[in-house]
Amino acid sequence: MMNIAMPPALRPATQATASSLPHRAGLGLKTEHLREVLSERPDIGFFEVHAENYMVDGGPFHHYLGLIREQYPLSLHGVGLSIGAEGPLDLRHLQRLAALIERYQPQSFSEHLAWSSHGPVFLNDLLPLAYDRPTLDRVCAHIDQVQSTLRRPMLLENPATYLEFRRSSMDEAEFIREVLRRTGCGLLLDVNNVYVSCINHRRDPLAYIDALPLQSVGEIHLAGFAEDTDSLGDRLLIDDHGAPIDNAVWALYLRLLDRIGPTATLIERDNQVPAFSVLHAEARQAEQLLHSARRPA
Template identity: 70%
Template structure:
């Protein structure tokens, strides 16, 4: 981590409030009018940054009202942290403008890539875990934190293939990135379960191998299930169904290790009524309430 990036990150950490240790929801257009007309008992809302990288319009009109009433998390999907080329400075400038506008309690991005040269892909693609990729990812995160003048959270990926030339485990790679850059961890419990089932990893060992003191937010979501070409179970991080019981169980195990942490219910496809998502939020809140605070938050 560069001295400049470290200085900016430390300064931002003093000024930026953390998300409340409550349960939040992804903000969906289908629910906005209901949220604005009724008092919604929810801890915070999260939006995807790229949906708001315009000067004005109804999205900003509504988000400004939401931000006046609720804590806000902004989640990026387009920085392409794992790409071979440098961070897109134009995209980063638009992101910085958005964060300055709304002063969110948290900003996060994915450990993945989605662009190469002039090509952009509507997916979050995996990276090899080796020293060259580690150096590149750390350089990119340093640049992001330097430009945004705040620490970011890095989300663990959901993956379906492994690279034969990887020389590190996924958890060792994530741990090294966090140690070098000072960024935090967005622990997506559904991604942990999906990847562990797909690669025959042990979910408990995966969780134990992460720097849990760096977790600033947890994500919960549903997955879809299929079979691979050999007939083995294949899970897809689809965000289009209720949270599976196995993910709820793993989430409870995480909380035993960390204590309660800000938790987001994600639903990006087949969006149900707001009441359905609030019911899942109540289930998460009940689990939060069972666990005492154990770790000092960064």
């Protein structure tokens, strides 16, 4: 398939359609909860799955996801496109992603502002970028290619980072603003990533949020983090998705809702996954905050 860049005149309009998820709280769908979800049909706004777990033709994952998709809105979250990589995108991966989106017609598709491949080597991590003009051009070209192939706009997620490049010529919020302006993609604002990165780099999380193009936020992520110390004894937060959401992240989320109003919000838990009832309780907490938030004039 030939990949044609999305015309610049069409890009601003895509921000409003990058996500059609309901303004409710959703959960990441875990295999250990599949039967419970189908039997109990809990009151959940939507479910989200990692695209790479479903890039096969059949099997039990597709069986259960097909049944759940009949009952709930779906968000598809990619972790393997390596949008920030120096090399070209993996066309086979992109075509498998396109087939998956055609199959399930999710209300949202998102990926990370990160890289995880170099040549033929794939690294099982989401690695940080240098925020400079060559990286900006490359990321924008890759996003244009993704959106053209998928025939829909995507959401780009802000990263959690632990180091920065000396050669960066712009800060992260400025870089994200320019990517969204040039490509018309939307923003998946991960509040936990904001808090983790800002604590690690000694910045103000609220100032970071205020520097982003908040009108482009199509989905919010909330998660827990682990805490350690670095070699100098300073506080180091790790985005491990293995703990309950921290009170500081809840507080930052509430401040964000004050700025943008009710927005689809996902509770992420990928490690140390508890009983479904525990995650459902966090979703209800987010839902209460969503219901109390007012859409800004």
